[in-house]
Every structure is written in structure tokens, then in C-alpha cells.
Amino acid sequence: MSQLSRYRNHRFARPVLLAFGLLLAGGLFSAANAAAESLRAEPIAISADKSTLIKEGKEIFNRGCSSCHGLNAEGAGAAPSLIGVGSASVDFQVATGRMPMADMSQQAARKAPLYDEYETAALAAYVASLAPGPASVTNEELAWERDGNAASGGTLFRNNCAMCHNLAGQGGALTKGKYAPTVMGVEARHIYEAMITGPQAMPVFGDKIISPEEKLDIIKWIKAMESEPSLGGASLGRVGPVTEGLLAWTLGLGLLIGIAVWLTAKAK
């Protein structure tokens, strides 16, 4: 202890302590976060028959969704009607945590889902029973790994998606605080469902605009980008020249000026 306290008046003592404290707090936070993540339920095989599923879905809906979307999913105020949106919409919105919304901001943000796989399926079945609409898919149904073509998927992505989601799929800003989220780290079925339902500010890309096979191409390209190692060194977020310029000015020129100062001091 006396060894340590010898340095308590050192000029670096406070910054070092501060850095240590920040590191500790950050470490504890991410550990707690990871523990909470691992508590999330594993997917459950959905074995219940359809009518029970719809019944249970109705109950969950009445408890969790009806205060905004209305008791018969007819919609009210800011919350749209859910009649005819189909199970694809429900699966996309609920399983990515966008619904229920955390707050009435510009756009529902992606977060940890509130309902587990079974509850989501029940909700989807209930909403699908109200009127026909786009049907949800499972990851297994989408054979993108086998049937998709990354190269043509890339071209399709640049033609249809990149103007909002960025050339590298990192997401981008829309007007008035709305945004196109990143498409990295999204499950294949949610990418597919987003295309057929057009959530929030996104347009619908029906099968006549982008065929189901082409949708698999796009998924394959997105997954290829996702799993591609950062070639040529640490990626600066793949958002283009802004972060590159920032690095050139801060670390780049900053360090060179530091060296110039050091060299001048050394020469004296």
C-alpha cells in the first residue's frame, strides 16, 4: 500500500485513477448487460394448434397492444389499424423489439424483444386471422445460403436499398429525425418481412418489384457484408470519408505534431 501511496501526488495519478474507474464502471455495465442478454428465452417449438394460438394471441393483444391499436386492432390516433397487415408485419415489429414502442418518438427503435417466440407467433396468428395479409416466414424457409447470389444481390441492394440504408448497409438519416436502420445483424426472416411489409418509412417491395428469388440474393449479399472481415485494417464504421477525415485530423496530424514538438524539444 505504501508503495502505491507514494505515487498519489504524481501528476498522472488522477488521470490514471479516472481511467481505471471508468474502465471498472464500463466493465461492470457490459457484464450486467451480457447477463441480461443470456437470460433471454431460447426459441420454443410452436406446437399448439392454430385456434389455441389465435385465442392466446388475442389475450396478449388485449393486454399489451390494444391500448393503442384498439380492442379490435382497428387502430386509433397515431397507431395504425392492424387489419390486413398480416403475420409478417407482426413478426417483424414484435420480434425485433420495435413493438411495443418504448416511447412516442419519430420512429420505433430496434431493441430487445418484449415477447418470446411463442407469444410473438400467437400475436401474429391473431392479427393474421383478422384479414389476409403478407405471411411471416421462418429462417429455415429462406434458403438464401443455397439459392442466393451475392453479386446480383449487391446490385439489387444498390439499386433499391442503398439510397436510404447506405452503400454498405450501415443505415442513414431520413428527414425530421427518421432514419433507415442498419441492415447488419438482422435475421434473414426479418429482412425478408421488412421488404414485403414496408415497415415505418420503408416502401413495400412486393414480389413484382423484387421477386422472392431476388430477395434471397439481397439477403445473401447483406450476410456476406456482415460476415466479411474488415479488410485492410480496422473498419472506421464503413460510413465513408467523414470518419476517415476525423481520424486523419485527430490521431494522424495530432500525433505528427506531437512528434514535431518532441523532436524540437529533444534537439535542444
Added chain:
Amino acid sequence: MSVGKKAVGSVANYMDERVGAAKWMKKTLNKVFPDHWSFMLGEIVMYSFVILLLTGTFLTFWYDPSMRIVEYEGSYEPLKGIEMSAAYASSLEISFDVRGGLLMRQIHHWAALLFLAAMVAHLLRVFFTGAFRKPRELNWIIGVGLLTLGIVEGFLGYSLPDDLLSGTGVRIAEAIMQAIPVVGSYISYFVFGGAFPGYIFIPRIYIVHVLLIPGIFLALITAHVMLVWYQKHTQYPGPGRTEKNVVGYPMLPVYAAKAGGFFFIVFGFTAFLGAVAQINPIWVYGPYTPAQIGAGSQPDWYMGWLDGLVRMAPPLETYIFGVTISWNILIPGLIIPGILFTLMALYPFIESWITGDKREHHLLDRPRNNPNRTAIGAMSLTFVLVTLINGGNDLLATNFDLSINQIMWFTRIGVFVLPPIAFVVTKRICLALQRHDREMLLHGRETGRLVMLPHGEFIEVHEPLSPEKAFLLSSHEQLPALTAPEEDSRGVALPRGLRNKLRARWSSANAEQIDKPTADELKEIEHH
């Protein structure tokens, strides 16, 4: 004398008898340069230029400056079989199939960003210390020319890979060309050899990028450095330093070693950046076709402020006599940068007209001792920063949960309001620092040591400044404002009355400063 020394001596003698360089070499190698870290900013520019030449030459061995359409057959899977220009295909080849190609490409790009960043930093040093004053006005203009060329050269290099991001930049350049009234569309047709993008743009900018501009660069850099050599380097004020001498170290061995070492550090560091930090991953962006566009398309930082200006321009267009004038592109894309660069180039002449100072200056100013100039610099920097912020408005919006519209309005208003505020605040800070210098000279440094006198009074002990420090704080000259009469003695307006009025007004603003302690005041404090 050892054998080695003898051999070197005889070779040197042989050369001297034929070339006669010994006298010149002796003079040159003993030339004295002043020492300060900020004098090394220009060196970073020069070393980056050398790095750019070396890595750029490597890249030309594989790069194919052609817009011929080819099918990609290289090793990057997600682009296989896609049609693209040979320029893009060969850039991908350099990135994936040439040994060390990606590293060289990345070093080249990082060196380009550092080249321009260091150039701006060097310009700021020269501006804020007043190094551009007579006799160095022409060198200042050469410097402004180098900066302009550097921006153009960087932009052309950014355009060469012909990926979707760079093609978007070229499209905007085309829009700016077309915005020129009357002749715009002709200029665009001339540059692209027809409709955009055409087939000859890449080969044309390639030769401009690798031959024309680097050649002009070499000539201008040589002139720039030779002028520094001939006019001698400026120095910071200090004891023993005058307008007529240069205090420092000789070229050999001190600067040769220092500059040589610094070159290797800059090269090593740029190579390190190229090895660990990904820059411009063109394979992610895909080939350019005019039908595609990506969110978050930005130029490199040195064009970012121009992009920001274009982004904030309101949609103004007029249609007269069958001609559309796109003010929304013309003003931010050409008129404002034109005015800014012209004012920057002319600044040394403007300042000397305001101060009426036509003397030579070899001693630099401390920025605080010229509050007006420092404030003008801060004002210009603020302007560029505000526009640069708008250039990245989409990324700011998504990363900080802001609305892009609000950022745009903030910068639209800020670009008018913030620079004048920066001017006033900087000028006040400079004057406050001058006041502090005066205080230090008159009362010395506050030691923070409190002493109780025998009769119970507490005083803080002030330590007198060292003579060197006192000299530094008081050696600058303070010029009075010009008086330019508007009327003659009988009250008749002079022919140049308005001009004189303006000049007198600017001059008095320029001369606003805190008086240095007079000799009497200093003598007085010596007694107590």
C-alpha cells in the same frame, strides 16, 4: 588520416575540380534555420508529397484508366460477374490480387488526407503569426495555389477508382459545372466528351492526376521552398533575435538529421495507418452507374465544407431568357469558394493597405499581439467548421439522435451568426491576454505564496519575470492607427474621401490594443 577519409576526400576533390560546388555547398550546409515545432508543419506536407509520389507510382503499374466495360473476374466473391469499368476492376485487382496493393492504396489515401491536413495546419501557422507579410506575399500566393491544386488533385484521386461513391462525387462536380450560366452545359460536354458520364472522363483525369498536377506541384513546391531559402526563414521574437539576423542551428548536421529523421517518422506513421486503418473500402461500394446512389455519400474532408455549403443552400432557381440559373448550386459551389480563396490570396495586401505598413518583417507576431488578424482567422475557421458540420449532417443525425432538418437550419443560421461571434470573442480574448502580459510585466508572476507581515497584513508574493520573458512580452511594436483625412482644411470633401474613411476605420479597429507598459512605468516598479 585513415584510408577511408582519404578516399572520400579524393572523390570530393575530383568532383569539386569539375563541378566547383564546394563553395556553394559550404554556404548552403552552414545556412542557419530557426527552430520551432510549428516550422515543421510544412515539412509534413513535403514528406507526404514524397510518399504520394512513391505509392502513386506503384499504383499506376496496375491501374487501368479506362471506362471500357468489363465483367469482374477477380477474387472478390460478392462482385463476381458484375459489369464494371476497367478502372474499377483494376482498382479491385490492386486491392485483392496484387501483393501489397491494398496496403499501397491505403497508404496513398491516408497520405493524401494528411497532405492536405498538414497543408491547412501550415497555412494557419503562417497566417496567425503574420509570416505572410512583406517580403513573403508572393510565397503566400504560391501557397494558396498549392492548396487549391491539392484540393483538386485529391478530388481527382478520389474519383479515379470509379466506384459508386467516387462517381457520385463526379456527378456533383458535373452539376457545379452545369450551374455556370450560359456556358455551363458546354463546359460539361467538353469535359466529359458528351453526356455524363461518357467514356473519356477517367482517362482524362488520370493524366491530370498523375502528370499535370504533380508536375505543377513539383515546380510550385520548389519555388515555395527556394523562396524560403532565399528570403530566409522567419523566426519567433526573443532575446537576440532581430529583423536582421536568424538565430538557430546550421543545416548540417542539425537540420539534415532532424528533417531526415522526421521524414522517416512521417513515412512510417503513414504506412502504419495504411496497415491498421481501413480507408475507402471501394469493394463495399460497388461499381459506378449513374442510376444508383447511396445514403451518406460524402467527399473527403477537404471538400466536405463545400458539400456542406451545397447541402444548406435553399432551392433557388431563376429562369430568364430561356436560361435556367441554379443559384442553389452556383452560389455555394462556385461563388462562395471563389470569393473565399480570392480574399485569402489577397489578404497580405489587404492587411498592409489597412496598416499602411510597407516594411519588411522577419520576426513573427504572437497571435495575441495582432487581435484583428487573429479574430479574422478564427472567424474564417468558424465558417469552414460550420459548413463542414453540415457536410456530415446525415451522420450526425443518425449517431446523435438528431433531426437532419434541425442540423441544417442550425448551420444555415449559424453560418451567418457564428463567424462574427467568433470574431468578437477572439478579439476580446486577445486583448485580455495582452492585458495579462501587461500585468505580468508590471507586477510579476503570482506565486500563490501568502506571507503574513509582522503587523498582521497578508500579502501574496509576486515573483519578477526573468529578463528573457519580460523581453518576449514587451518586444512587439504597437503601431498607431492611420489617419486618412476625408476633407481638406477648408471642409471640402477629398476625391478619395469614402475610401479613406473606410481605411481609417479599419485601421483604427486593427490598432485596438492594450498599451505596453512604458519605460517610466517599468522603472517605477523597480523601485518598490
